[in-house]
Amino acid sequence: MNKHKIVIIGSGFSGICIGIKLKKAGIHDFIILEKASKLGGTWRENSYPGAECDIPSALYSYSFEPNPEWKHVWSKREQIFQYQLDVANKYNLMPHFRFEQTVKSAEWKGKQWLIQTQSGTHEAQHFISAIGQLHELSTPQFKGSDKFNGHQFHAAKWDHSVDLSDKRVSVIGAAASAVQLIPEVAKIAKHLTVFQRTPNWMMEKPNRSYTRFERWLSATVPFFNKLYRGLLYLLADGVLYPALKGNKVAAWFVKFKVKRNLNKHIKDPVLKSKLTPDYAIGAKRILFSHTFYNALSRSNVDLQTEPISGIDANSIHTETGQCIETDVIVYATGFITNPFFKSIEVKGESQTLAQAWKNGAQAYLGMHTNGFPNLHMMYGPNTNLGHNSIIIMIEAQANYICKIIRQLDKQGQSSVDVKHEAECAYNAEVQDRLNRMVFSAIETSWYMDNGKITNNWAGSTWEYRRRLDASHSSAYNFSHD
Numbered sequence: 001m002n003k004h005k006i007v008i009i010g011s012g013f014s015g016i017c018i019g020i021k022l023k024k025a026g027i028h029d030f031i032i033l034e035k036a037s038k039l040g041g042t043w044r045e046n047s048y049p050g051a052e053c054d055i056p057s058a059l060y061s062y063s064f065e066p067n068p069e070w071k072h073v074w075s076k077r078e079q080i081f082q083y084q085l086d087v088a089n090k091y092n093l094m095p096h097f098r099f100e101q102t103v104k105s106a107e108w109k110g111k112q113w114l115i116q117t118q119s120g121t122h123e124a125q126h127f128i129s130a131i132g133q134l135h136e137l138s139t140p141q142f143k144g145s146d147k148f149n150g151h152q153f154h155a156a157k158w159d160h161s162v163d164l165s166d167k168r169v170s171v172i173g174a175a176a177s178a179v180q181l182i183p184e185v186a187k188i189a190k191h192l193t194v195f196q197r198t199p200n201w202m203m204e205k206p207n208r209s210y211t212r213f214e215r216w217l218s219a220t221v222p223f224f225n226k227l228y229r230g231l232l233y234l235l236a237d238g239v240l241y242p243a244l245k246g247n248k249v250a251a252w253f254v255k256f257k258v259k260r261n262l263n264k265h266i267k268d269p270v271l272k273s274k275l276t277p278d279y280a281i282g283a284k285r286i287l288f289s290h291t292f293y294n295a296l297s298r299s300n301v302d303l304q305t306e307p308i309s310g311i312d313a314n315s316i317h318t319e320t321g322q323c324i325e326t327d328v329i330v331y332a333t334g335f336i337t338n339p340f341f342k343s344i345e346v347k348g349e350s351q352t353l354a355q356a357w358k359n360g361a362q363a364y365l366g367m368h369t370n371g372f373p374n375l376h377m378m379y380g381p382n383t384n385l386g387h388n389s390i391i392i393m394i395e396a397q398a399n400y401i402c403k404i405i406r407q408l409d410k411q412g413q414s415s416v417d418v419k420h421e422a423e424c425a426y427n428a429e430v431q432d433r434l435n436r437m438v439f440s441a442i443e444t445s446w447y448m449d450n451g452k453i454t455n456n457w458a459g460s461t462w463e464y465r466r467r468l469d470a471s472h473s474s475a476y477n478f479s480h481d
């Protein structure tokens, strides 16, 4: 049995961040279990062509590690992945990683967590989940898809051995991942059919390389970085968030931007109507692309909006009887986001998380659930954003978790459990607010579990950070061995 003060699972932005913050707090007895052979989370997994961030890198990076080397305003996946590696190396995190360790279960037993991987058990006082919300692939099983003769794979498990040039390719899905890969596939495929079930609202993303002067400025005048990040932050929290909350002026502005983007790029009225959503902006994630609409206007690209009825050896069939011959199928169909911890059984004092969350996941401040002492969740229930960089939330959570662990140590106590009443009151408030936001304007999205919005935060990142800065001692029970 391996014994550590803290066991963390996941080595993406959350896992790296909490590792750094623990070291800064003088806590070094921790390991980070990672199922893959490299760190990086979503940026390791998603290597599809065109993968890049839809949040500008000056904001989609740690506040304590600005990177003057960003090549583009919105960075390519490769540079973000390298940034994660560089930061982990800078803070000497590598000795803490245990790669190729898939966590199967975790159980709170006798004041310790017992965390089971395929190769053994780890005992720890604290268990920190940094597994993210978007890692369980969702691949719909269409009738006959197992009979398909060509290659078929999920966008997040891109098969780089398949040469798409001169092939007839079908992409199923038309959301955040799809709009990045479709323009790249369109450049090389003989023919591309995009199967869109629901259209999405889309903002322009005028990506470009930074000039040498801008990079020089960024490297030599740190204040410039702070100012630029601050402006991006204000735009996201000050304009996009109010639009999601229902502020009429902000919502009008966002609607004006998305409609102007559509009108500017799509002239064909039939195509335009297929691409125009009938739901409120922000109910599903607003997309950002500077290339998707133009790709759809290419002569080798078709947008198919008829529902898929099945797949045979060579073709995809629609419910209206169309048959689209295809050599390769790419499933850009997203992720299973509920239940949380789908592949890991987590058992607390008396029940599993699956039992505790049978009506949908919830946690105090998105981090703590009653009956699961010393389980700290990062990017947990109701902490996803539709308007700003998730790294802001992750940093706030890492600071909070370090604060609570240090508080326990200072007081000579061993465990902390959120009070049931505090958790319920917090969640009643969050659900009440979410139900008045745009996320509730549709019946289903990856933000929901059976109609309950389990994934998204209800406020601005500013509010979340302020709340986490405050003292919450009265919301917890602390105990000795």
Ligand code: NAP
Pocket (backbone or CB within 6 Å): 052, 053, 054, 055, 134, 140, 172, 173, 174, 175, 176, 177, 178, 195, 196, 197, 198, 285, 308, 332, 333, 334, 335, 446
């Ligand atoms: P997603 O948003 O869940 O989109 C899945 C797409 O597949 C949707 O168009 C969906 O249609 C379609 N689909 C799913 N099941 C289908 C079925 N049975 N038949 C036909 N179509 C089906 O997944 P995603 O695009 O991978 O993005 C997920 C999240 O990852 C994003 O919201 C974002 O948070 C994150 N992401 C971020 C970036 C970034 O740049 N930072 C890039 C990619 C992804 P419906 O809309 O009708 O369900």
